[in-house]
Amino acid sequence: MREDSIENNTHLPLLQFATSKVIAASEIYIPEGKIFKKIIYIKKGILRIFFLTASGEEKTFFFRWEGQIAAIPECIFDNQPTRQTWQALEDCELMEIDFDIVEKLSANNISLIKTRLGFAEKMFLDALKRVESFILDKPEERYQKLIIQKPEIIKRVADKHIASFIGVTPVSLSRIRKRLASQKK
């Protein structure tokens, strides 16, 4: 099992370049349109990353929580402004590291590049798992899998955010929950 926690890997030295940041619950951490070239480590709290649609709806793309590393691929890899908004769902404590520094440090540090490769592969696998679930499962099953795989998330995050995360409307998720509850009896 891989663990994408900074503490568990061999690159603690990176932490000396990190700065702390605190975000209060419900605050916007990174607004849409920003070119955010940092790697962050979440010490505490949950972040929600969402798209704002033309009709003003917020569609949750993913969540990141304590112990995880996060970054914005488009910004880091392609120097493009992000199309998503990052919001703290709880009071968050973060560590930020400029990606430029990571780049410089890894230019001739094969071990650090391997670590980055490991992260990229893990992220890729996670994203594939998600695609798989959209291909194979009904929304109902995606919800059930989420409950099994990450039970806390259901308790810490509003249903409406879970809804778009699994690709349905809040109303539809409410009906799914009702169906599941009645099946249990």
Add this chain to the structure above:
Amino acid sequence: MREDSIENNTHLPLLQFATSKVIAASEIYIPEGKIFKKIIYIKKGILRIFFLTASGEEKTFFFRWEGQIAAIPECIFDNQPTRQTWQALEDCELMEIDFDIVEKLSANNISLIKTRLGFAEKMFLDALKRVESFILDKPEERYQKLIIQKPEIIKRVADKHIASFIGVTPVSLSRIRKRLASQKK
């Protein structure tokens, strides 16, 4: 723009370890359950990667075509048997390289590891794009985007394979096509 073609990168030397392989149209290239630890480069043709469900349905996970690199993440990263089947949809010409060799060569070759990192990042971005489309778009829109982004694929691949690729049944895709055709008039 990244291009995931072997010829376009600086690692042509890898090719000296590659062996050729030809697969006839409709043949199974990699069966479910195999631990396939090779990197392949597709010189010609299209491969379809699908899940076989408990009820015997084939759900297309993705396609790979000429000019692309492919590998099975679970096998390469985690040494696990693949849960998908790889099938040639056209006569295919492939180059295969043992992943062990890539591992050995990249152990102390920073440039090669960077190339691998680049591939992993590109794959990750592609997978994210796909998730995004499941979150934001209706099946109809996913189909339209596919037509725009990869028009040839529609012509070279059976509709029923496209259907599960965008997350619907073949019958439903047929209705989508009918709706779109009538809107055009």
Add this chain to the structure above:
DNA sequence: GACAAAAATTAGCAAAAGATAATTTCACTA
């Protein structure tokens, strides 16, 4: 604890999708 605001649920209706089967079209091969 009372109040206000947000979230979740419910209801009613329309649209879309799934399941199954029949029919038509297409593609391949003898």
Add this chain to the structure above:
DNA sequence: TAGTGAAATTATCTTTTGCTAATTTTTGTC
């Protein structure tokens, strides 16, 4: 080119989802 099998379309019916709005529940704050 005729025939066969697979693919695509169409039809019918059921289930699920989306949309909108009303109602209930929950949450947070004073």
